[in-house]
Amino acid sequence: MKGVNKAFEPISSFTQMTFKGPLLAGGAFLLSLSLGYDYYTTHKKIPSISEKAKPYIVDASPIGKKYVCYVEDVKDVFEHQISIFSPRNGSIVHAVPVPGYPNFVQVDNGLFLQIRVCGKELVKPLSE
Numbered sequence: 001m002k003g004v005n006k007a008f009e010p011i012s013s014f015t016q017m018t019f020k021g022p023l024l025a026g027g028a029f030l031l032s033l034s035l036g037y038d039y040y041t042t043h044k045k046i047p048s049i050s051e052k053a054k055p056y057i058v059d060a061s062p063i064g065k066k067y068v069c070y071v072e073d074v075k076d077v078f079e080h081q082i083s084i085f086s087p088r089n090g091s092i093v094h095a096v097p098v099p100g101y102p103n104f105v106q107v108d109n110g111l112f113l114q115i116r117v118c119g120k121e122l123v124k125p126l127s128e
Contacts, residue, residue, distance in 0.1 A: 060089055062121070070087075
């Protein structure tokens with residue numbers, strides 16, 4: 001067709017494959033990095049916490065959730081994070097109370113869980 005701008009012609013299949021392959025590989029690599037980081041931060045064990053930890057049971061059903069969000073720092077309570085490894089309803093976690101912050105417990109992997117949200121108790125001590 002005469003008068004058609006070359007910018008609107010379809011890209012050749014060679015060019016598509018040249019760019020699509022590395023982009024897909026890079027995306028898969030970044031996804032694996034983020035999943036690896038989530039797994040590491042939620043499954044590492046800190047020995048000093050593990051020795052003093054008591055069992056707690058997670059139950060977020062009073063607020064209609066299937067999981068409890070965690071925070072990495074108690075002072076950033078508005079930075080809630082969720083991952084595929086977040087504690088779900090019925091999960092038993094080993095944690096210690098945080099001195100000076102009565103509404104939080106520190107799980108043995110170093111993350112913090114909020115005990116009460118909107119007056120509802122989500123993380124309860126497991127009676128033995």
